[in-house]
Amino acid sequence: MENLGNDVLENILFRLPLGTASSQDKRVCKSWKTILTNRPNKEVGYHFACRYYKYGCRNNKTNKIKLYFGVEYDHIDSNKMTNYYYSCETLMEMEHCRFAFTSYQDDILVGSCNGLVYLQKDVSTIHKAEPFSICNPLTGEFIILKANLSRVMDGEPKQVSNAFGYCQSTNEYKVVRIVYTFKSNWQLSRVQVYTIGSNEWRDIETCIDHIFFASGIFANGVLHWLNNGFEERKHIAVFDLEDEKFRALPLPPTEVLDRRLVSDVLNFLGGNLCWVQRDSCSTDIWAYKRSNTSNPRCGTEEYDQKRDYYSGNSWNWVKEFSMCQCYHEPFAITKTNQVLLSGGKNIYRYDLKTRTISKLGDDGSVMGSSRIQVIHHANSYVSLKDFGETWYGPGCSAVPQT
Secondary structure, three states, rough: OOOOOHHHHHHHOOOOOOOOOHHHHHHOOOHHHHHHHHOOOOOEEEEEEEEEEEHHOOOOOOOOEEEEEEOOOOOOHHHHHHOOOOOOOOOOEOHHHOOOOOOOOOOOOEEEEOEEEEEEEEEOOOOEEEEEEEOOOOOOOOEEEOOOOHHOOOOOOOEEEEEEEEEOOEEEEEEEEEEEEEEEEEEEEEEEEEEEOOOOEEEEEOOOOOOOOOEEEEEOOOOOOEEOOOOOOOEEEEEOOOOOOEEEEOOOOHHHHOOHHHHHHHEEEEEEEEEEEEOOEEEEEEHHHHEEOOOOOOOOOOHHHHHHHOOOOEEEEEEEEEEEOOEEEEEEOOOOOOOEEOOOEEEEEOOOOOOEEEEOOOOOOHHHOOOOEEEEEEOOOOOOOHOOOEEEEOOOOHHHHH
């Protein structure tokens, strides 16, 4: 193949699936690497974390985790969807970047941004969901985030909420964690930021009056948290990755806030920040969207797009749809007006037209796993080597200590 021109090589290499032979060949030939690095990346889909319990045991010494990627299925006939995402024919194992680690934490995937995936794990049964690693499943590169428990505060952290996002104005990727220590009837909190490439955690001077149990959601260029259900009043905290300050986001209508005995979470669905509210009978999805009516100040010097987002002047919560008798966690809204949901070890499909739900897969589970977690993900060739961190992966002889 050495005598083939670049145009012929491109035609051949671009036919290979992203993440399989194409990314492996990046470490073999410089000319192939140049071609593949410039390859248009159109594969948007979902990242799967499949956990396997040995003989049904959940002990962290006997389970393992595998990572998979599956492209969006909108191009597939819905009648042919029965076993989609259930086998190696449609799910690609990220084998070349696999690293072994143990964790009590079921949900290890915090978020995905520009092809980089942020993972968390428990360092013990006491410390919750500590930041662990940033990886690019496509290239196989990953970094291990150093622990920072000693700088948290007096006493051991009892609750940690993590988030991951990208600041476009500074071209920086940042990990944010909120750490709580509970004492009697009050709690201490501290916010810390890790900028990829800095190799250090920084304390942010701020006061958090709410408790966030779930991970933060990256949407519209900022991070979002929703407080837990034990507090009387709901609150959405927004963290600006540029000035590193917290602000509040407008809440949905009172018809949402006044409901009792419901579960409220934030999620990223259909390209929007969404409020997902579930009770014993239904699941409602509200999306935070820009209104069709443009702000008259837009285009002027005093117009501040971020301020407009935080104030809700041109943004509103819009009810997208309701799903009846649906108890699973939605992770995608497809172009064919269907909702994909994960529950335990299976994936379900809810048809908004017929208002029916069905399980994908005739029998068994996703890749034979005991439990799955799914997040939205788009492959990219963003290289962690370029950030100056100690990295691991193809071409690196060092072995990380996890």
